Amino acid sequence: MQLNKQHNIKLAKDLSLRKRAETFIPGGMWGHMSVKKLPHGYPQFFSKAKDARIWDLDGNCYIDFMCGYGPNLLGYSNAEVDHAVNEQRKKIDLGNGPSALVVDLAEKIITIVDSADWALFAKNGTDATTTCLTISRAATGKKKILVARGSYHGSAPWCTPVATGVVEEDTSNLIFFEYNDNASLEAAVQDADSDLAGIILTAFRHDVRRDQDLPKKAFLKKAREICDKKNAVLILDDVRAGFRLNKSGSWFDFGVKPDLTAFSKAIGNGYPLSAVVGVDKLRQAASEIYVTGSFWCNATSMAASLKTLSIIEEIDVVGHISFLGNKLRAGIDQIANNLGVGISQSGPPQMPLILFKDDKDFSRGKKFVQYLLGRGIYFHPWHNMFLSLAHTAKDVDITLDAVEFAMKKISLEIK
Ligand SMILES: Cc1ncc(COP(=O)(O)O)c(C=O)c1O
Incomplete structure (x- = not known):
């Protein structure tokens, strides 16, 4: 399964549908699923989801850490x-x-x-x-x-x-x-x-x-x-x-x-x-x-x-998502420490939240998730995320690679 390797993924179909949506839906989209408040680069619409992967309209595939804002505990399309x-x-x-x-x-x-x-x-x-x-x-x-x-x-x-x-x-x-x-x-x-x-x-x-x-x-x-x-x-x-x-x-x-x-x-x-x-x-x-x-x-x-x-x-679903959540948390902590980037990770590891220190306007957090989107990882900048039974240790490893890339960028921007 090919994840995106490039920053600035293309969202042509998504953007065109957003335009149509503005005509037929008040504000283009309502509630928590509107991407209007999210940083630029988030797709609004999705076409497919399976296990821990989700695809936007333009065919970009992401390892998803939102699980549809929680419901997909066992993974998409179990x-x-x-x-x-x-x-x-x-x-x-x-x-x-x-x-x-x-x-x-x-x-x-x-x-x-x-x-x-x-x-x-x-x-x-x-x-x-x-x-x-x-x-x-x-x-x-x-x-x-x-x-x-x-x-x-x-x-x-x-x-x-x-x-x-x-x-x-x-x-x-x-x-x-x-x-x-x-x-x-x-x-x-x-x-x-x-x-x-x-x-x-x-x-x-x-x-x-x-x-x-x-x-x-x-x-x-x-x-x-x-x-x-x-x-x-x-x-x-x-x-x-x-x-x-x-x-x-x-x-x-x-x-x-x-x-x-x-x-x-x-x-x-x-x-x-x-x-x-x-x-x-x-x-x-x-x-x-x-x-x-x-x-x-x-x-x-x-x-x-x-x-x-x-x-x-x-199946011990809680055990699985706790294990992976801890692995993700430990890996992210290590990357941030090595690069001298101040972050806080809080809450239960199976529902992770990563915030940047001294980031009142979330500008670092926003850039972080944008870099991750470009690498095929769907994180959220300020809402807790969710792990599922469908996530694997390999998914976490791929995610940590992307996190290292994104954090490096952030650390250079801080200096
Ligand atoms: C703690 C909590 N209570 C209630 C709700 C409302 O659930 P729903 O959006 O299904 O109405 C949510 C939704 O996110 C929630 O997180």
């Missing part, structure tokens, strides 16, 4: 998952009610995830996090939800990071605090007074454009203690990290059990699905709320998820 989907499609996908797979999948997820006594399914991560808030309020009869400042929980009006079109009432029952800061959390609890319905937390601090932080055990324990004391619900938003840190749930190793967990992204290896799982005490509330969507019960997505979860039960 043969077993695709087969399960295709077989299911021949029977039924969307009917007047769900297929039997909905029960199989709920049972499967309950056997895998530690804090799951029941499960319900939706489509996007935002559906799942929003449903968690609704269940929390239904169960407690209270309104206030505590949210860590800067955490991403989706794009509904209560949680979108862009305030355009959002009205005060959408967020008036949220109280913000700092992730990993007990005093700040306790101050928010005081503000909520007797109206605390729940605390929502991402698995670790993976806000964009800053170093990532794993949760402090004492912080998670404090959140658990507060929820127990105040009859509030502890919600784990595991949409991004789910099944990459620990298949039993991302806080399993911390010994802290959430009341509700939102999953999506990796749960169906790229097929659209999300899940809310919860503990028994919230079963009643979850059965009383009304949440649904025309496509929430598609059987093909459930088939994809059942196969994905079966694979992660059999």
Whole structure:
């Protein structure tokens, strides 16, 4: 498989489609998949993806470290998952009610995830996090939800990071605090007074454009203690990290059990699905709320998820991506040290983030990823990246060669 050797790869077809898109799509593209904020050189459109490789419209091939922003845990077009989907499609996908797979999948997820006594399914991560808030309020009869400042929980009006079109009432029952800061959390609890319905937390601090932080055990324990004391619900938003840190749930190793967990992204290896799982005490509330969507019960997505979860039960996916993530991290550290380039690598190695020191405007980071694109490596300058089961040690070696090339360029530019 030929990767690009040249900087300034050609994107003629991509650029021409972007022009057409400007006519038919507001702004040419919306949301996180718009490349408008990324440095020049990123393709907007893709034509093909397999395992850890992705091809743009112009035929340039990249070793991909975004996995479609997370979902492709086993790699693109995993043969077993695709087969399960295709077989299911021949029977039924969307009917007047769900297929039997909905029960199989709920049972499967309950056997895998530690804090799951029941499960319900939706489509996007935002559906799942929003449903968690609704269940929390239904169960407690209270309104206030505590949210860590800067955490991403989706794009509904209560949680979108862009305030355009959002009205005060959408967020008036949220109280913000700092992730990993007990005093700040306790101050928010005081503000909520007797109206605390729940605390929502991402698995670790993976806000964009800053170093990532794993949760402090004492912080998670404090959140658990507060929820127990105040009859509030502890919600784990595991949409991004789910099944990459620990298949039993991302806080399993911390010994802290959430009341509700939102999953999506990796749960169906790229097929659209999300899940809310919860503990028994919230079963009643979850059965009383009304949440649904025309496509929430598609059987093909459930088939994809059942196969994905079966694979992660059999294969140590977390072990594989941790091993490769550590190899990548160690190699990048060594290259940067040798060249005297200041960088920081943070968060779990299987979800890497590389930022440059003294790079407030991300100019170094932007150049770095541009050089890498030119060498057939797709990195992101400020969003955490993702490894998959399809990445290999060879892919990491090829990537490290490209990183050395890019860092050398950066080091010459710094001098
Ligand atoms: C932690 C977290 N929660 C929720 C969401 C929202 O998921 P979706 O984009 O599928 O609605 C995301 C998406 O990136 C996320 O990273």
